[in-house]
Amino acid sequence: MASSESNKKSNVLESNQDLISSLPTDLIDEILKRLPVSMVAKTSALSRKWRRNWLSLKYFVFDKSFWEEHKSNTNFDWKRINEIIGSILLYHNDPVHEFYLHVPNDLDHEFYLNISQWLSFLSRAAIKKISLVNLAKADSLPVMPSHIFACNELVHLKIVNYALNLNAPSDCIGFAYLRNLELLSVEFKHDVFRSLITSCPRLTHLRLKDCIGITNLVFDHVPILKILSIQGSFASLAFRNTFHLKRISLSLSPMENTTYLETVSAILALALPPVELQFLRFDGLLCKVTPSKNVLQHKFDYNNNFKLRHLLKAKITGITGSSLELKLVEYIAGISVKLKKFMFKCAKLDPSSELKVLRELLQLPRASKRAKLVCLAQ
The missing domain is CATH 3.80.10 (Leucine-rich repeat, LRR (right-handed beta-alpha superhelix))
Structure with a gap:
């Protein structure tokens, strides 16, 4: 009787061992991938196959x-x-x-x-x-x-x-x-x-x-770049021949000892065909000081050569209400012919200043009749 019980236990153990050893290789890889390294090492005691799996992790x-x-x-x-x-x-x-x-x-x-x-x-x-x-x-x-x-x-x-x-x-x-x-x-x-x-x-x-050690951030050797996220301080930003960009998130600030971070020229480069940008996001400081009106007039061009023809969503936060910021927001809304949603949020301003900025933003003209301007809560 005792011998019979012992044989049953032995058969069950062998069956379990066979079941473990016969697991598909892909499934074993997924199991090992989710285990801590120390635990993976212990699986080598399960069977010879698992011992080989450990050595080929x-x-x-x-x-x-x-x-x-x-x-x-x-x-x-x-x-x-x-x-x-x-x-x-x-x-x-x-x-x-x-x-x-x-x-x-x-x-x-x-x-x-x-x-x-x-x-x-x-x-x-x-x-x-x-x-x-x-x-x-x-x-x-x-x-x-x-x-x-x-x-x-x-x-x-x-x-x-x-x-x-x-x-x-x-x-x-x-x-x-x-x-x-x-x-x-x-x-x-x-x-x-x-x-x-x-x-x-x-x-x-x-x-x-x-990151540090980059003064002028230039993208001209990334032919199929699609998604770009940048946060940091730079003297300038430029896009050249980046025709496949779909999503851009920028949180930029001027480098120390500089007064102005060029953003408008970068936007102009993205508005040239065949770029098909679909999502654009600005966080933080767009510029440090407001340049003269003459600079503004020369920077923005509303002709048909410059259109964000595929942009569906845009988001700009940290708006302080400077002339260049408002002009940049107006420019993006004015050349985005398929824009569906334009989200924006002011920096920490006093209530009176914030209300003034919001009024100006909500009154901006839009190239897309479907575009909704959405003010995000602080």
Whole structure:
């Protein structure tokens, strides 16, 4: 009787093991993708197939929870973490789809991670997506290792709080397949931004936030860029041959020691065919001072050559009521022939000033009869 019960349990166990081992590869990949790295390692005990799956893992996510698992008292065990990540990559067999590294803010900066070595490995593993998020506070930003430029099969790249130098390896052919690029709090040295953008012929999504080292922001080597988001301080902004732009979000302010940020010329470039811009958003300061009336008269042109013929939605916030701001809003409304909704919000003004600005905005002429002007609540 006891033997019979034991055989039943053994059969059930074997059946469960077979069921686990027979899961489709795609399903196993999805399961592993959603598990912390430490838990993924433990799945190797389930079966031989799962052991092979661990060694061919396609997604490596070393996020905040991973770091918390390797904390000694209140400090992170940097040496141990360095060894773990290094050994995981060393024993990896197959191509890697995604690598995410979160570096937490920690007072102990005596030990540094071997990011250069890891990127060197990833460049040979056909890596498709890299996210490097550095939250460690230091006197200066750490320099991104040159091996990042050797990851030439990347499709998505996100960098937070690093410095970029123009130090690409001699055999680097650029980011020929990169489509999505996010650069947050990045310091560019030696005009590396222009060189970086030039090496991304397939780039469709670009996000820049609080980056330094760019004086004149010029987009003239991004032939199929579709979605652009920019936040930061620049001396000028220009679009050239960016015919595929569909959505633009801008939060701009003049650089220190400058008095005027040119925005009108950039809008004019977007109003030329064959650009098919559908969504335009301005946040924050449009300009710092109001130029003379002569400048305004020369900047705006309402002829048929300049029309935002595909713009459906526009949003402008942080309006202070300056002459150029109102003129710019009027210009966008006046050349957007298919506009459906124009949303706007004033900066923090006293009630009397805000009411005056709102009245002027609501009375602006519109090229599109369907356009609705919507005042957003503070």
